[in-house]
Amino acid sequence: MRKRTYIFSLWFLGVIAGLPFAQTPQHFYNIDSERQVEGTIQEIVMEPRYKDSAPFLVLILEEKGTHLVYNVEVSPAWFFEQDFHKGEGLTVIGSFYTTDGKKMNIIAREVRFKGETLVLRDKHGFPNWQGGQTGEKGRRRGKGIKKF
Amino acid sequence: MREKRTLLFSLFNGETMKKIGGVILLLMLSVGVLRPDTLSLSLFQNITDNLFQNTYPEPDHLSNMSFSIDKNFSRLSLFAFGEYSYLFENSDIAYYSQDLGLDYLQPLNEKSALYFSLLGRGYFYKSDYSDYNYISVNGYIALKSYLSQTSILKSNYTLEYKSYRTSIFDYISHSLFVSADKYFPTKTTLKAEMNWGYKYFLQPYQTAITEAPVEMPSPQEGKGRGKHAGMGNVYDTPDVPVSTQQEGGEGIQVFSAGFLLAQGIGNKIGINLTGMKQWVLSGENPFDFVEEFYMVENPSYDRFSWSGIQIGSQVSFLMPWNVEMKVDFKYTDKEFPGIESLSLDGEPLGLTRNDQRSQLGVSVKKNFARITLFLSYSYVDNRSNDPFYDWEGNYLTVGLTWDHFYGEGK
Numbered sequence: 001m002r003k004r005t006y007i008f009s010l011w012f013l014g015v016i017a018g019l020p021f022a023q024t025p026q027h028f029y030n031i032d033s034e035r036q037v038e039g040t041i042q043e044i045v046m047e048p049r050y051k052d053s054a055p056f057l058v059l060i061l062e063e064k065g066t067h068l069v070y071n072v073e074v075s076p077a078w079f080f081e082q083d084f085h086k087g088e089g090l091t092v093i094g095s096f097y098t099t100d101g102k103k104m105n106i107i108a109r110e111v112r113f114k115g116e117t118l119v120l121r122d123k124h125g126f127p128n129w130q131g132g133q134t135g136e137k138g139r140r141r142g143k144g145i146k147k148f
Numbered sequence: 149m150r151e152k153r154t155l156l157f158s159l160f161n162g163e164t165m166k167k168i169g170g171v172i173l174l175l176m177l178s179v180g181v182l183r184p185d186t187l188s189l190s191l192f193q194n195i196t197d198n199l200f201q202n203t204y205p206e207p208d209h210l211s212n213m214s215f216s217i218d219k220n221f222s223r224l225s226l227f228a229f230g231e232y233s234y235l236f237e238n239s240d241i242a243y244y245s246q247d248l249g250l251d252y253l254q255p256l257n258e259k260s261a262l263y264f265s266l267l268g269r270g271y272f273y274k275s276d277y278s279d280y281n282y283i284s285v286n287g288y289i290a291l292k293s294y295l296s297q298t299s300i301l302k303s304n305y306t307l308e309y310k311s312y313r314t315s316i317f318d319y320i321s322h323s324l325f326v327s328a329d330k331y332f333p334t335k336t337t338l339k340a341e342m343n344w345g346y347k348y349f350l351q352p353y354q355t356a357i358t359e360a361p362v363e364m365p366s367p368q369e370g371k372g373r374g375k376h377a378g379m380g381n382v383y384d385t386p387d388v389p390v391s392t393q394q395e396g397g398e399g400i401q402v403f404s405a406g407f408l409l410a411q412g413i414g415n416k417i418g419i420n421l422t423g424m425k426q427w428v429l430s431g432e433n434p435f436d437f438v439e440e441f442y443m444v445e446n447p448s449y450d451r452f453s454w455s456g457i458q459i460g461s462q463v464s465f466l467m468p469w470n471v472e473m474k475v476d477f478k479y480t481d482k483e484f485p486g487i488e489s490l491s492l493d494g495e496p497l498g499l500t501r502n503d504q505r506s507q508l509g510v511s512v513k514k515n516f517a518r519i520t521l522f523l524s525y526s527y528v529d530n531r532s533n534d535p536f537y538d539w540e541g542n543y544l545t546v547g548l549t550w551d552h553f554y555g556e557g558k
Contacts (some may be wrong), residue, residue, distance in 0.1 A: 039413065043297060045258045055255045076223075076253055080263050080290060085331035086297030091415050110515075112489050114410070114418030115464030123517040128554035 009129065028124025029095045029107050037070055038091040039063040044084055049073055059084060061092065061106075071105045075120055088113060095125060183554070184217035190549040192522070198541030199238065199442050203492075205541065209236040210442070212547075224252050240276035241441075245269065249286075260293035271445065279314040280447060298331040310447075317447040321347040329408070339408040347452040348399035349434060395468070400431035400452045416466040421459075428455040431485030438501075442543065454482040472513045481503045489534035503532045522547045 043060035057074040072092050074082075084090075090113035094106040109121040192212040198205040214231035229247040249267035256262060272278075290304035306323040327341035329422040374461040406424030413419070433453050462476035480503070487501040511524035526543045 033273065044294060046255050046261060047258070055261075079253075079261055080292055082303075083300050083337075085300070085337070087330075087333055088335070088412070089415050112466055112470075113415050114412045115466055115472075116418060117466060117470060117515065119515045119520070122551060122553070123306060142159055 007042065029109070029121060031095065031123070031125055033096045034093065034109070035096045035106070036091065036093045037061065037063050037072075039070070039089070041084055041086050041090065042069065043086060046076075046079060049122075059090075059092075060139070061090070064089075071103065073105065073107045074111070075108075082118065086139050142145075152392065172466060184219045185554060186216075186218045187552045187554065188216045188549055189496045189552075190214045190216075190547060192545055192547030194442075195544045196442055196541060197236070198365045198539055201442060201528075201539055201541060202536055203539050205539065206237070207285070208238055211236070223254065224250060226250050240274045243271060243273040243277070245271045245305070256293075260291065263290040263292075264288070280317070280445070281313040282309060282310050282317075282447075284310040295328070300325045300329050304341070312447065316349075316351050316495050318350040319347050320350065321345060321452070335412040337408070337410040337412075339410075341406050341408070343404045343406075344401055346401045347450075347454060378558055379517070398431055398434070400453055401429040402455070403427050403429055405457075418464040421461045423460075424458045426451075426455050426458075428485050433484055436482055436487075437490075438487055442541075453482050453487075456480065456482040470515070474509075476509045478505075478509075488534065489532070492535050497533070499533050500529070501532065501537070503530055503534075505530045518551050520549045520551075524547075 039061040041059050042062050045058050045060070046055040046059045049056040049058075056076055057079040059072040059074060061070045061072050062068070063070065070092075072094065076085075090111055092106055092108050092112075093110040094108040097105050097107070099105060107121075107125075109119075109123070109125060111118040111120065192210075194210040194212065195207075196210070197207045199208040200206055204298035207380075210233060212231065212233045214229065216227065216229040219226045227247075227249055231245045232242075233244075234242045239362055247267060247269045249265055251263065254262040254264070260402075265286075265288045267288070269284045269286065271280070271282050273281055285308070287307045288304065291302070293301045293303050303324075303326045305325075306321075308321045309319075310324075311318050323343065323345040325341065325343045329337055329339035331337050336373075354535045395457065404424055404426035406422065408420060408422045410418065410420040417424075433448070435448045438448040438453050439446055458478065460476065460478040462474060465473045467473055472506045482503050482505075484501045489501045490495040491497055491498040505528065507526055507528040509524065509526040511522070522545065524543075524545045527540070529544070530537060530539045532538045
């Protein structure tokens with residue numbers, strides 16, 4: 001009986017995990033257009049990017065060597081999670097798209113700087129920032145593991 | 149055979165499986181009802197040779213599993229976090245905790261934003277530690293503003309109320325934090341910060357006068373002072389580690405000032421140095437002793453319980469295959485006002501307890517598609533003028549988290 005309960009629980013969990021919840025057809029992360037850019041932050045702003053969503057932290061990034069300028073969308077949450085400054089160098093991996101035919105944008109999936117990697121989305125482009133928007137890292141996740 | 153099971157599968161004995169089943173059912177209910185945007189599952193295994201952090205080391209294996217879910221409604225987010233922790237040798241310290249909260253991000257302009265959160269939390273320990281069961285409410289408001297493109301001002305205020313099963317620990321605390329930083333073209337960041345806090349004990353201390361002497365451990369017992377560091381002996385009685393010298397409703401006020409100096413070397417190496425000094429402005433610990441236990445929260449030991457200094461440094465590397473590695477060292481010198489050091493026989497030494505601690509840690513993290521692996525090791529050397537708290541310990545943690553996203557791929 002107990003075994004059947006566990007099997008049913010696992011099946012139920014699997015069904016829920018597989019439910020294709022509604023998606024909007026706009027502004028998707030396109031893994032086929034991924035590119036990696038290394039550059040220097042020129043400006044930091046918060047801009048609205050999606051309907052009914054908090055404004056995004058946007059880093060204006062000048063690419064090293066080419067001097068091309070990209071608008072890097074980080075996420076609403078990471079505004080409080082990380083302290084970016086003008087002049088800081090970083091490497092971003094993300095989905096590239098253009099607006100108005102010339103403005104170059106990157107939806108950031110991964111940011112590397114100061115010897116750390118910030119994973120904002122998984123490799124399929126799905127957001128990974130549920131632990132952010134906290135002002136204090138890990139706050140939302142509770143105590144977790146006590147690290148010395 | 150048993151040893152192997154201890155090391156690798158301490159989570160999966162019969163009793164624990166019932167708990168895990170309960171957590172899974174709660175998780176399914178949460179997922180089914182909330183239909184979250186994200187779901188994260190974590191599993192960690194910890195090994196230590198000094199669980200109770202005292203001079204009589206006691207090894208144990210700790211298994212920890214947790215889940216967190218998020219549901220976003222525009223700028224408002226609902227979130228829940230559940231955690232079950234099991235100790236193989238000291239299973240009566242096992243606990244379950246549950247967080248439930250909401251938060252809200254409000255941009256003020258292109259350079260500033262406010263963040264609010266309201267968090268409810270419950271901690272439920274097994275029998276030996278059930279006196280420390282509590283529920284709490286935590287309100288938090290934060291402001292972040294770019295003073296210039298290279299300078300950031302941050303501040304936050306936290307109000308917390310905790311209600312314990314043993315009401316003598318009940319308190320309300322206020323914390324106010326302010327920091328300002330400046331980034332220089334040399335890739336150097338300099339930050340200064342200040343923190344003020346006030347913890348007010350809601351119950352009169354005299355209501356919890358200890359009715360029996362605090363039990364002292366024998367060297368063979370390897371347990372904590374007062375109660376088995378973790379739980380046990382003295383707590384089976386109404387005794388709590390509370391002084392008989394003070395009277396009701398008093399508080400402790402602390403203030404700290406600190407700095408951070410960080411240097412980036414390319415994008416792959418970061419070095420930082422931190423320092424902090426804390427003063428107790430008023431009040432002192434109402435307890436006869438303060439203890440901390442690995443992984444387990446103890447109301448007698450928190451940031452209000454000490455004055456002193458803390459110095460730390462950390463080096464972060466991005467290794468090949470994008471493996472992130474951190475090496476850190478921290479030194480603290482803490483005095484615990486109101487706490488008198490005792491000999492191992494329980495005789496007062498006429499000294500205020502003072503601990504000097506050095507700790508060295510190494511951690512490695514690797515992100516895969518939806519799974520993140522963790523490995524960390526720490527060595528702690530704690531020198532105290534109270535010989536019971538003169539200890540050292542080793543801590544090893546391995547773990548993984550799995551993230552799943554249900555909602556829009558934006």
